[in-house]
Amino acid sequence: MSKRQIPVVVLAGFLGSGKTTLLNRLLRYSGGNRIGVIVNDFGAIEIDAMSVAGQVGSTVSLGNGCLCCAVDGSELDTYLEKLTRPSVGLDVIVIEASGLAEPQELVRMLLASENPYIVYGGLVEVVDAAEFDATRERHPEIERHLALADLVLLNKTDRVDEAGLERLRTAVGGLADGAAVVESTYGRIDPELLFDGKPKGERFGQLSFDDLRDGDGPCDGYGPCEGEHLHDGEHLHEGGVEGHARHAHLHAAYESLSFTSDTALHPRRLLDFLDARPEGLYRIKGFVDFGAHDPGNRYVLHAVGRFLRFYPEPWPRDAERVTQLVLIGSGVEGGRLRADLEGCRDTEPQDARAEAMWGVLRYVDEREPESEPGPGTGAETGAETGAEAEAETGAEAETGAGPEPALEPGLG
Numbered sequence: 001m002s003k004r005q006i007p008v009v010v011l012a013g014f015l016g017s018g019k020t021t022l023l024n025r026l027l028r029y030s031g032g033n034r035i036g037v038i039v040n041d042f043g044a045i046e047i048d049a050m051s052v053a054g055q056v057g058s059t060v061s062l063g064n065g066c067l068c069c070a071v072d073g074s075e076l077d078t079y080l081e082k083l084t085r086p087s088v089g090l091d092v093i094v095i096e097a098s099g100l101a102e103p104q105e106l107v108r109m110l111l112a113s114e115n116p117y118i119v120y121g122g123l124v125e126v127v128d129a130a131e132f133d134a135t136r137e138r139h140p141e142i143e144r145h146l147a148l149a150d151l152v153l154l155n156k157t158d159r160v161d162e163a164g165l166e167r168l169r170t171a172v173g174g175l176a177d178g179a180a181v182v183e184s185t186y187g188r189i190d191p192e193l194l195f196d197g198k199p200k201g202e203r204f205g206q207l208s209f210d211d212l213r214d215g216d217g218p219c220d221g222y223g224p225c226e227g228e229h230l231h232d233g234e235h236l237h238e239g240g241v242e243g244h245a246r247h248a249h250l251h252a253a254y255e256s257l258s259f260t261s262d263t264a265l266h267p268r269r270l271l272d273f274l275d276a277r278p279e280g281l282y283r284i285k286g287f288v289d290f291g292a293h294d295p296g297n298r299y300v301l302h303a304v305g306r307f308l309r310f311y312p313e314p315w316p317r318d319a320e321r322v323t324q325l326v327l328i329g330s331g332v333e334g335g336r337l338r339a340d341l342e343g344c345r346d347t348e349p350q351d352a353r354a355e356a357m358w359g360v361l362r363y364v365d366e367r368e369p370e371s372e373p374g375p376g377t378g379a380e381t382g383a384e385t386g387a388e389a390e391a392e393t394g395a396e397a398e399t400g401a402g403p404e405p406a407l408e409p410g411l412g
């Protein structure tokens with residue numbers, strides 16, 4: 001039996017920084033590498049998993065709750081065991097952490113894994129250039145994450161001016177503690193940076209238990225997280241075990257609410273809701289059905305801080321016509337948000353008028369051009385419309401090379 005070890009790369013970064021976008025990009029321009037993906041969603045609806053265009057049998061989803069909260073790494077180990085079977089033939093595995101994960105916990109689990117077929121491949125931290133200052137102010141933990149990173153992606157550089165970018169280079173570079181800082185828009189980087197080589201002179205992939213003990217110390221990783229989580233607006237669990245409470249988890253104060261509606265939403269009502277969204281409601285993502293207002297398309301919705309975008313795309317074949325949203329925030333009232341969203345339902349679809357969509361259309365953004373050539377390594381596959389994402393919890397991995405991954409036109 002071959003003992004070839006598969007590198008496992010952890011992809012981390014605060015809510016909405018661009019992790020799924022980067023992941024889809026890597027899948028699209030994989031340069032012939034067969035990539036396994038583990039997606040960790042924070043929220044009852046696995047929006048991220050639905051948004052990753054995976055290869056059959058090589059994407060697994062660890063939904064609803066940060067993996068870093070896991071009591072031990074056994075759940076992760078189970079998935080790694082499936083993905084590392086020689087028959088799957090993976091070259092690299094990428095774990096997309098939830099936007100609230102403590103990356104050092106994931107790294108710790110990987111380093112502690114007894115799976116002989118994996119080797120820790122480094123921590124990639126994605127930074128939202130436009131939101132960095134505000135995020136750092138609210139969550140100084142970000143500094144610790146950057147210090148642990150092996151590669152930092154300063155993403156969304158299109159959203160800051162040159163002077164701001166220069167300042168960020170210095171700030172992020174200083175915190176990254178010698179790791180390479182690569183600038184990008186929409187995660188456009190050379191995948192080789194992650195898969196093949198390592199940035200010259202950097203410490204890519206060298207993080208060890210000792211590194212994790214530096215600074216203000218890692219979690220012991222036992223017991224539930226301190227603080228409280230509110231998943232799906234209802235289930236509140238709290239706790240705190242000695243040791244684990246030594247540092248605040250990024251997500252301790254965050255709550256997630258999942259909203260599903262099989263009645264279409266009224267565009268104007270939804271926009272009113274979005275315009276009035278509370279400050280603490282930092283992240284919204286999902287798919288919106290505007291019913292008779294646009295029967296042919298679903299609208300991918302992304303809000304990150306004050307940033308708001310809709311991305312219309314044809315309904316995938318066989319997709320259920322439902323609205324599915326995940327809202328993540330701190331200090332927000334789940335019950336109130338849910339009631340407000342319920343109030344956005346379109347109760348008079350027979351009165352649908354084109355003008356009602358105007359407000360939404362102001363926030364429609366073109367996705368990155370599909371025709372853009374890749375970064376030079378991989379063959380481009382055409383973008384496919386439709387929910388091709390493989391979110392196969394516990395699915396048996398399949399043998400052989402699956403279809404080339406395609407950029408999921410959905411979230412990301």
Ligand SMILES: Nc1nc2c(ncn2[C@@H]2O[C@H](COP(=O)(O)OP(=O)(O)OP(=O)(O)O)[C@@H](O)[C@H]2O)c(=O)[nH]1
Nearest residue numbers: 014015016017018019020021099156185186302412
């Ligand atoms: N302007 C701009 N927008 C970007 C860029 N990269 C990603 N986005 C947008 O930012 C939003 C969030 O991107 P995602 O890739 O879903 O972010 P994420 O880190 O996976 O989000 P979470 O899983 O919620 O933490 C989407 O609307 C993306 O299209 C970029 O470089 N520039």
